[in-house]
Amino acid sequence: MTDWFHPSVFYIFGAALIPFLRGKVRNAYLMLIPLLGVASVFAMSSGTFWSWDFLGTVLTFGAVDKLSIVFGWVFTIMSFIGIVYALHVNDQGQHVAAFLYVGGALGVTFAGDYLTLFVFWELMAFASAYLVFARREPAAIRAGYRYLLVHTFGGVCLLGGIILHYLSTKSMVVGPLDHDGSLAFYMMLVGVMINAAVPPLHAWLTDAYPEGTVTGSVFMSAFTTKTAVYVLVRIFPGTELLVYLGTIMALYGVVYAVLENDCRRLLAYHIISQVGYMVAGVGIGTEMSLNGSVSHAFAHILYKGLLFMGAGAVIEMTGRRKLTELGGLYRTMPITLVLYMIGGFAISAFPLFSGFVTKSMVIAGASHDHRPLVALFLTMASAGTFLHTGLKLPYYMFFGKDSGLEAKEPPLNMLIAMGMAAFMCIGIGVLPGPLYNLLPYPVHFNAYTGDHVTSALGILLFTGLGFFMLLKKLDPEPTISIDTDWVYRKGSRVFMWLANKPLAVGDTYVGNVYDTWFTRFTLFFSGFLARVVDVKGIDGAVNGVAHFFIGLAGMLRVTASGLVRNYAATMLIGVVVILGCYLFASLMSL
Amino acid sequence: MIKRIVLYIGNPAHSGTLKKLSYVALGLTVAADFLVQREHAMYIWDKIPGWGALYGFVSCVVIVLVSKFIGHKCGVMRGEDYYND
Incomplete structure (x- = not known):
């Protein structure tokens, strides 16, 4: 008990007190909980803690090793940055949901059995959906419902896989699954892939994240996909399929980002792209590529949080979210611009920024595993990342044509949160050593070689040159x-149309056929039964039996004459007949 | 300080200077790529000086053109009220 303390306990039970606090006390309390979370991760060492028997299976809440600790670090750090960014928000429900969400992510991270993992997995889905609903606009509420439905479907897939896995192995322990091609394997894979936003199961992310609240989306950008990456690293290392899907993801997000006009949706497509590197790294499955995936997830949470905070600050101050309606904000929001650009350089993997020391590890992992095409495509995707997050979005948001918007810098707490994330992005880029030491496998990789930098x-x-040459095309x-x-958005309409039109018409037709043929035939048949079978057959049989017994009774009545000699003669004949039968039987048996 | 740099970059009057600086940066990057040692090169293209610059430029152009083609010609981009929900 004293060896280890589950950080989720702070978040989940701590959240219950938030609605009763106000003002500075509440703000201090909101910051205290993530700090306790960070402290509990700091105090952790590997081992198994908090295991209990429950209905014949062992529930383990604390399966701690290097892999879970590194995710524990980044989740708790990001929760602190995210809550500082949200301190000005007075909607208590959002803070409660955010803490439950973080508690769920940490619960998954330290879960030692699949049942515990699943319960925290679902907690994340429901808590995060509230962060979308909390914007309270019709578009957000609809997106929230779609988000919830997709995640419920994913959860059911995961649970189905877990049950099948348990039935065949009798084990609930979380660990690498055999690549046996079983239904259990693929159901669990699909369930996790939905949360990792692997195409074609990714659209919930770009649908819901831009519809969340400004502060809620910062949390969402950090936790759901990266928890799924953690589970992939834990359960599915070396799954070949993930190499291809990850590479496709990395490019898919980039292509859609070219077309996107909503600033947070553009960033959401880049989450898909960046998670593609991590998924590909898990698929390659070597120590170097798994280290790459984990470190890239760590760096990604911080720079993507920073980018969402920057875009969120612009939305908060201007009320606009479309690039076509923004522009020229560099004059009024210079600090936001600079902090955003640090995130932009980090995601683009500029030397001295965090992405450089992590993304290159995934690409080097692909090269060392002799996958030149994967390495080339991932490098191409990183050019696309800079093109959009580092150039297109800031250009059209902060420079470009002047939209004439009267904006000012966001509240201090938002700037401080962005500053902390920016500090981490640069810190990891300049001094990758501490992060490398946290990784699950020993690191034999140096990002800062001369040829790699140049x-x-x-x-x-x-x-960048290409961007400015093609600027006209990129408007x-x-x-x-x-x-x-x-x-599912149009498909549900097709379903409703099917239900309303062809199915309704078909229903009427079938009804008519039923009326015309079945009912009429049934009536005719029952008429036949009534007229012929009932009258002639059943009534006839009953009446016939009655008539027979009446006749028999009449005959018997004649024999009952009352004369003794007649009775005596009858008895004598009876005795003679019985004796005759007996004699005949005895003679036959001789 | 930060504000002054941002305002300087954003001012259209300085775009000529910035352009020249950018070209210098591009030139220096390519020049530096010729000077570095390449003992870690795994593939043939890693050994070609200036490969990064070429690949970056080509990637950028390919991504923009392919995406816009998919968006406009394959019916991916639709009006904002497409879903109308």
């Missing part, structure tokens, strides 16, 4: 892009 700079700066357009959420 080639990375070449890729990025010449991407944002006031459109939305069809993605795989079309299937």
Whole structure:
């Protein structure tokens, strides 16, 4: 008990007190909980803690090793930054939901059995959905319901896989699954892939994240996909399919980001792209690539949080979210711009920023595993990352044509939170050692070799050249892009149309056929039964039996004459007949 | 300080200077790529000086053109009221 304390306890039980606090006390309390979380991760060492028997299985809340500790670190740090960013928000429900969400993510991270993992997994889905609902606009509420439905489906897949896995192995212990191609394996994989936003199961992310509250989306950008990456690293290392899906993801997000006009949706597509690197790293499955995935998840949570905070600050101060309606904000929001750009450089993997020391580890992992095409495509995607997050979005938001918006810098707490994330992005980039020491496997990798630095700079700066040459083509357009959420957004309409039109018509037709044929035939048949079978058959049989017994009784009545000699003669005949039968039987048996 | 740099960059009057500085940066990057040692090169393209610059530029152009083609010609981009919900 004293060896280890579950950080989720602070978040989940601590959240219950938030609605009763106000003002500075509440703000201090909101910051205290993540700090306690960080402290509990700091005090952790590997081992198994908090195991209990429950209905014949062992529930383990504290399976602690290097992999879970590194995710514990980044989740608790990000929760502190995220809550500082949200301190000005007076909607208590959002703070409660955010803490439950973080508690769920940490619960998954330290879960030692699948049942515990699943329960925390679902807690995350429901708590995070509230962060979308909390914007309280019709579009947000609809997106929230879609988000919830997709995650419920994913949860059911995961649970189904867990049950099948348990039935075949009798084990609930979380660990690498056999690549046996069983239904259990694929159901669990699909359940986790939905949360990791692997195409074609990704559209919930770009649907819901831009609809969340300004502060809620910062939390969302950090936890759901990265918890799924953690589970992938834990359960599915070396799954070949993930190499291809991850590489496709990295490019898929980049392509859609070109077309996107909503600033947070553009960033959401880049979450998909960046998680693609991590998924590919898990698929490659070597120590170097798994280290790459984990470290990239760590860096990604911080720089993506920073980017969402920057875009959120602009939305908060201007009320606009479309690039076509923004522009020229550099004059009024210079500090926001600079902090955003630090996130932009980090995600683009500029030397001295965090992405450089983590993303390159995934790409090097692909190269060392002799996958030149994967390495080339992932490098291409990183050019696309800089193109959008580092160039297109800031250009059209802060420079470009002047939108004439009267904005000012966001509240101090938002700037401080962004400053902390920016500090981490640069700190990891300049001194990767502490992060490398946290990684699950020993690191034999140095990002800062001369040729790596110059080639990375070449890729990025010449991407910039391409951007300014193609600037006319890149002007944002006031459109939305069809993605795989079309299937359930339009598909549900097709279903309703099917239900209303062809099915209704068919129903009437079948009804008519039923009336015309079945009912009429049934009536005719029952008429036949009534007229013929009932009258002639059943009544006839009953009446016939009655008539027979009446006749028999009449005959018997004649024999009962009352004369003794007649009775005596009858008895004598009877005795003679019985004796005759007996004699005949005896003679036959001789 | 930060504000002054941002205002300087944003001012259209300085775009000529910034352009020249950018070209210098591009030139220096390519030049530096010729000077560094390449003992870690795994593939043939890693050994070509200036490969990063070329690949970055080509990637950028390919991504923009392919995406815009998909967006406009394959019916992916639709009006904002497409879902109308």
